[in-house]
Structure formats: C-alpha cells, structure tokens
Amino acid sequence: MSKNKLSKFADVHALPNVVEVPYAELITGSYPLKGNWSRQFFGNDNPVVLELGCGKGEYTVGLAENFPDKNFIGIDIKGARIWTGATAAHERGLRNAGFIRTYVELLPAFFGPEEISEIWITFPDPQMKKQRKRLTSTKLLTHYGKMMKPGGVIHLKTDSNFLYQYTTALVHLNGFKVEAETDDLYSSEYADEIRGIKTYYEVQWLSRGLKIKYLRFIPHFDNLIEPEIEIEWDEYRSFGRDRRSSVVGK
C-alpha cells in the first residue's frame, strides 16, 4: 500500500540513514559530524559526494550501488520525498548512502572545509525570477566552495533550457574547467557516463519529449561573477502545475 505524505514525513525521522538537525543546534557552528562524516557517519575514509535537491534520491541510491568506495548524501528539504530514497537505501542495505533534510543554503554548517569531493545537482527548479536561489548561482557556489575539495567536480542535469544557458554562461565567464557540455545528453558521448540513472522528474520530462541537458565542470571559488545576459524563459514551470504541450521538442 502506498504511504501518504504525512506518514512518510513521520517515518523519515525514524530511518537511521536520515539526519535532521534543529537550526538552533546548527548555528552554534559546532555540529559534531562537521568534518567527520566519512569516519563517524559512514565508518570509513571514503570520499563524500552530495546530491542537491535530491527529491526521491535516485542518484544518491543509484550511485551508492555503483560506487561502493564512495559515500553519498542526498540533500532535500522535503521529508516525504527523502523517505523514498532513504527507505530504498535502508532496505537494500546500502551503508554508503545517507540523507540530510535541510536547505542547501545551510550546508556549510554541516560540512567542514574540503569535506566534499563531488556534487550532483539533479533537475532543480530553474528559479527564473530569483537568481540567488538557483542552485548554480555564484551565491550558492560560494557556499559549496566552503566545503569542496580543490578539483572537485559539479554535475548539473536539467530539463531547463534557461538554467542550462545560465549555468553554461556562468561556467565560461568564470573560466571553470568544463568536462562535459551538451544540450542533448542522450544523443551525446556522455550518455553512458551518467550510469543510466534517471530521476523521478527526469522521467516525466523525457515522457513529454524534452531533451536533457548535462554540464560537468570543475569550479574555482574566487571572485565569482554573475553573467549579465538575457535568457529566454522556459515556456513551462513544473510538470505538476502546468502540463503545456508546447514544450515537446525543446
């Protein structure tokens, strides 16, 4: 029987692989797992990889299965969504997958300098009106810089032409090293590298005929500049709110 949102939200607190920390505890700056995730949470010395806005955590779970020598943490504010990934990881006995229910903006309180090796950003809201809320904005990249290892890789998978163009412009303007850049992932040479993992949102967008865009880059975090360019807005918002057929073929 499928569980409803409220019951998932309640259950997520009980799962051993989900972390929630009261804000008051976080802002003291001495959160005990900070700087110690591999050793204390996962019980090993392996690199830590984040999935931001993980929703149901398909990448966190899928990558954890594919790469047992890395630790994966999905980040999302919605407990009912995290429940799906956390339950799957728990039932499959995946010791290298965990989840934090929090805002991305608070991550520097959770992780120490150079604690994160790699970041996946999977189908985020493009935040066309609010640049500072985009998960690839200079504001949030600066946050990531407080916890990423030098040379750490960021992956962006998106349906949004707007977010893809914005991020591509930002990446080039700031001279980041680009490892992959395609506006049609599944027709590109990078298709095999993403391990066949498709997220919940990705499946919906693909079924509507949208092309998936993919960027993989190595950022730096010094004096980041926002691109000052006009970008045409996507003709749709979320598939849940506006099922316009005009997006087909975009």
Ligand SMILES: C[S@@+](CC[C@H](N)C(=O)[O-])C[C@H]1O[C@@H](n2cnc3c(N)ncnc32)[C@H](O)[C@@H]1O
């Ligand atoms: C469009 S959904 C994509 C979910 C999943 N990655 C997928 O592809 O199916 C975006 C997710 O990001 C989460 N999210 C958006 N902004 C966030 C933030 N600032 N901090 C934490 N989670 C956020 C939302 O709760 C939502 O689950």
